[in-house]
Amino acid sequence: MTDALRQAGETDVMVVRSDSRLASRIAQMRPDMVLIDLANPSRDTLEELTLASAPIDRPVAMFVDRSDPALTRAAVEAGVSAYAVDGLRPDRIRAVLDAALARFHMFQKMRTELEATRAALEQRKIIDRAKGVLMRARGITEDEAYALMRRAAMEKGRKIADVAAAIVTASELLQ
Amino acid sequence: MMQVVDVGFMPLVDAAPLIVAREMGFAARERLDLRLHRAANWSMLRDLLDLGRVDAAHMLSPMPVARALGLGGGGGGGGPAVETLMVLSMNGQVVGVSPLLAQDMQATGLAFGFGDASATAQALLAARSAGLRIGVPFPFSMHAELLNYWLGPQVTLTTVPPPDMAAAIGDGEIEAFCVGEPWGSKSVEMGVAQLILPGSAIWSQAPEKVLAARSGWADDNPGLAGRLMRAVWRAAEWLAQDQNRHLASELLGAPDCLSVEPEIIDRALTGRLLTQRRGTTIRSDALLEFHDGAANFPWRSQAAWIATRMARRFGLDPTAAAETAQGVWRSDLYRQHLAEIAILPAASSKVEGACPRPQTVGATRSSLILARNRFFDGLVFDPSPEI
Numbered sequence: 344m345t346d347a348l349r350q351a352g353e354t355d356v357m358v359v360r361s362d363s364r365l366a367s368r369i370a371q372m373r374p375d376m377v378l379i380d381l382a383n384p385s386r387d388t389l390e391e392l393t394l395a396s397a398p399i400d401r402p403v404a405m406f407v408d409r410s411d412p413a414l415t416r417a418a419v420e421a422g423v424s425a426y427a428v429d430g431l432r433p434d435r436i437r438a439v440l441d442a443a444l445a446r447f448h449m450f451q452k453m454r455t456e457l458e459a460t461r462a463a464l465e466q467r468k469i470i471d472r473a474k475g476v477l478m479r480a481r482g483i484t485e486d487e488a489y490a491l492m493r494r495a496a497m498e499k500g501r502k503i504a505d506v507a508a509a510i511v512t513a514s515e516l517l518q
Numbered sequence: 519m520m521q522v523v524d525v526g527f528m529p530l531v532d533a534a535p536l537i538v539a540r541e542m543g544f545a546a547r548e549r550l551d552l553r554l555h556r557a558a559n560w561s562m563l564r565d566l567l568d569l570g571r572v573d574a575a576h577m578l579s580p581m582p583v584a585r586a587l588g589l590g591g592g593g594g595g596g597g598p599a600v601e602t603l604m605v606l607s608m609n610g611q612v613v614g615v616s617p618l619l620a621q622d623m624q625a626t627g628l629a630f631g632f633g634d635a636s637a638t639a640q641a642l643l644a645a646r647s648a649g650l651r652i653g654v655p656f657p658f659s660m661h662a663e664l665l666n667y668w669l670g671p672q673v674t675l676t677t678v679p680p681p682d683m684a685a686a687i688g689d690g691e692i693e694a695f696c697v698g699e700p701w702g703s704k705s706v707e708m709g710v711a712q713l714i715l716p717g718s719a720i721w722s723q724a725p726e727k728v729l730a731a732r733s734g735w736a737d738d739n740p741g742l743a744g745r746l747m748r749a750v751w752r753a754a755e756w757l758a759q760d761q762n763r764h765l766a767s768e769l770l771g772a773p774d775c776l777s778v779e780p781e782i783i784d785r786a787l788t789g790r791l792l793t794q795r796r797g798t799t800i801r802s803d804a805l806l807e808f809h810d811g812a813a814n815f816p817w818r819s820q821a822a823w824i825a826t827r828m829a830r831r832f833g834l835d836p837t838a839a840a841e842t843a844q845g846v847w848r849s850d851l852y853r854q855h856l857a858e859i860a861i862l863p864a865a866s867s868k869v870e871g872a873c874p875r876p877q878t879v880g881a882t883r884s885s886l887i888l889a890r891n892r893f894f895d896g897l898v899f900d901p902s903p904e905i
Contacts, residue, residue, distance in 0.1 A: 386561045390590060391657045391677040 466504040473507035476514045520551040523746050526563045527554055527576040529776045530680065531699040531786045532607040532727045534766055535808055536576055539753035541769045547752070548745035556774065559679055560656045567732060568598060573739075574746060576606060577730040583824045583843045584658040589832060599733035601846040602821070604747055604856075606727040606754070608813045608889070610786065610806035611661050611717030612702035613638075615694045616687050619645060620712045632793060632800050635719040635894035639669055642714075646693070653678035653686050653695035660717070660726050661696040663827050668720045668894065684708050698726070699786030699806065700778050706795055707782060713793040718804045723811070723870070723891040725820045736851050744855035751814055751856055758809035763787040804889065811876065811889025812863060814852075819867040821847035822901035840901060861886050870899040 359368050379386055470492070477488035492510070496503040523545075527533040536554060539545045545552035555572055557563035560581070567575045582600045584590045615623070622645040623630065630637040642650070650673045654661040662675055678686045683697045684705040695702070696717065705711035717724060729750060736743035756762055767780040767787055776783065785791050789805040792798075807813050825843030829836040849866040856862070864880035873891035880886075893899075 383558065385559075385679065387559045387656050387679050388677045390561050 466507075469504060469511060470507045473510040476510050480514075520546070520549050521742060521745075522551045522553060523574070523742060524553045524555060524572040525574045525576070525746070526557050526566050526572040528557055528560065528563060528680070529778075530576075530701075530727075531770060531776070531783055532610050532806065532808075533576050533775070534757055534770055534787075535606050535750045535753045536729075537769055537775050538757055538766060539749045542753065542756060544752040544756070545746075545749040548749045550742075550745050550749055552746075552749065564600075567600065567730065570732070573735060573742070574603070574729055574731040577602075577728055578656055578659045579605070579725045579728045579820070580658040580660060580663060580824050580828065581656075582728065582730050582846050583821055583828060586842050586846045587825065587828060587832075587834060587839055589828070590658060599846060600730050601733045601736070601848050602728040602730055602816050603736055603743065603848055604729050604750065604814050604852055605725045605816050605820070606729055606750070606808070606814070608726060608807040608811075609716070609718040609722070609724055609804055610698050610726050611664065611696050611724075612699060612713050612791070613665075613694065613696045613715040613717070614687070614702050614705055614711035614713045615642070616690075616710065617712060619650075619693045620714070622646070623714075630714070632713070632715065633719045633802065635668060635715060638715050638719075642694070643669065643672065649674060650694060651676055651692045653683055653692040653697070655680045655683075655697060658828070660724050660824075661698075663824060664717050664720045664724060665696050666831060667827065684710055687711050700776065700782045703782045703785045703792065704778065706792055709795045712797075713791060716791075716802045716805050718802070720894050721871070721892075722804060723873075723889055725817075725824075726806075728816065733846065736848065740854075743851065747852070747855045748859060751860060754809040754814055757787075758807075807889065812861075812886055813889070814856075814860070815863060816847050816849050816852055817866065817868055817870075818844040818847050818849055819870050819899070819901040822867070823870050823899050826899070844901075857882070863888075867901050870901070871896075872898040 357372055470489075473492060474485055474488040477483065477491060478485060481488075481491075483491070492503055492506050496506045499506070525536055527536050536552075540552045540554055555566065557566060557575075560578065563572075563575050563577065564581065566572045567577075577600075579602070581590075582602050585600045619642075623641040626641050626644040628637060628641040628644060630641045652665055652673050652675055654665065654675050654677060656662070657675075657677055665673065665675060676692060678692060678695065680697050680701040683695050683701050686692050687695055687705060688708065688710040695705070695711070702711070702713055706713060717726075729747070731743070757766055764780075764784065767783040770776050770783050771778055771780040786806050789802050790799045791802055791805070793800055821843040822840040825839040826836045828834070829839035844867075852860075853862055853866075861884060862882040863886050864882070868888075868891075871891055871893040873888055875890055877888050878885045879888055
């Protein structure tokens with residue numbers, strides 16, 4: 344992301360990792376533009392900076408570039424919000440934002456895939472535990488335990504992972 | 519035929535009328551498929567509304583006023599105007615301090631009870647005469663207005679998102695906060711704060727959250743707006759009944775809503791607060807009100823009060839600001855859409871702070887009981903002094 348932004352023009356890029364003291368960090372750096380995740384709670388802290396009265400105290404002034412609603416919409420769809428100094432050249436904002444958007448899309452796709460993998464793994468674990476519970480309780484094999492859960496899921500119109508979770512929860516309560 | 523309506527909310531106890539409208543079938547009764555969108559911050563919620571991603575939103579009551587006055591990001595010069603359709607909740611803020619500040623307040627020797635705003639202010643300012651940083655959820659919030667009214671300009675307000683309030687006071691970035699529940703109680707539970715005052719002790723009838731829409735949306739979609747307003751009104755009426763409060767806590771606690779333990783949400787809904795982790799429960803009346811005392815009616819005088827206070831802070835003309843703000847407070851829409859189910863007051867504006875005890879006033883049918891309405895300093899606010 345940082346590299347992509349540097350390529351987009353003569354840009355100094357600084358990354359603020361910690362959310363705490365965001366306002367004071369930004370006040371120190373006096374950036375022309377701040378890019379932040381739309382859903383980052385610290386955005387409300389940035390809002391406060393837009394209220395400072397003296398121009399020199401006002402590093403962030405507006406939500407993206409108001410002259411280009413399509414770009415604003417694209418940014419919001421992608422989950423990026425940008426704050427830029429009033430009067431910053433529109434072509435520079437555009438270049439920086441285009442680069443940021445491309446990277447955000449890629450990053451988001453990766454994040455979604457990672458979450459899907461993690462969820463699948465989590466389900467696998469629950470199903471294995473439920474199989475174990477059934478095998479012990481009824482003295483059946485692993486395959487039989489799985490078949491039993493699959494049948495119950497079909498009859499009840501539920502996912503096999505849901506049935507497994509119910510078995511695990513119930514067995515914990517019954518212990 | 520169900521019609522879809524998209525509404526944004528922040529994870530706070532006072533989003534309850536929207537969540538209950540969906541969960542308890544009040545929206546379905548109006549043939550609405552109410553789709554709720556949780557936002558992570560107030561700026562995001564405002565942007566979602568501006569761009570039409572949601573039709574209406576749970577908003578801090580000063581936000582539509584700030585927009586009308588051209589203050590703040592997102593709108594200012596070019597964003598669409600936003601208007602208030604109805605009030606979602608009254609009060610509900612709590613003021614908390616770090617354990618160290620609580621100790622220093624005790625050491626001043628001044629007595630301050632939970633609910634005594636004047637004495638608490640004295641102890642607070644005596645303990646921190648050199649200055650104090652207080653966290654508020656948003657620059658345009660009733661929290662900021664109440665603190666400013668209560669303590670004056672000698673304290674520094676700093677914006678901290680409500681879910682981060684506990685962490686901010688825990689690591690010393692702020693020494694006090696004014697925040698909506700459940701985040702005050704959550705800080706108590708984590709042992710990083712002690713609650714010293716409910717917002718209702720500063721102003722007993724402070725409009726806290728409103729249902730807001732882009733200006734013109736409700737006029738262009740009268741059927742949809744009316745159904746949404748009636749569903750939310752019925753949910754608020756349901757919430758006002760004691761026997762429903764525990765169920766409401768369960769609904770609100772769900773992972774896609776607040777994702778907070780129902781036991782903690784209970785405190786705000788029942789008005790029984792724990793002010794310290796190892797303390798006793800305190801009963802606080804009118805801590806948070808969703809319906810009683812004509813709470814849902816958008817009084818134009820509320821907009822005038824907010825605008826007058828804000829104008830003073832930001833150097834605008836108070837009279838013009840009050841006039842502008844009253845224009846986005848749509849008591850006319852409330853009258854139009856709720857006439858059949860709600861008792862409506864005869865007037866749309868009132869003198870704020872002039873009601874030391876519940877009072878019966880003229881209404882469209884029978885009469886209406888207004889809740890106690892007092893400022894801690896006993897002053898009153900008359901929105902139309904020249905008349």
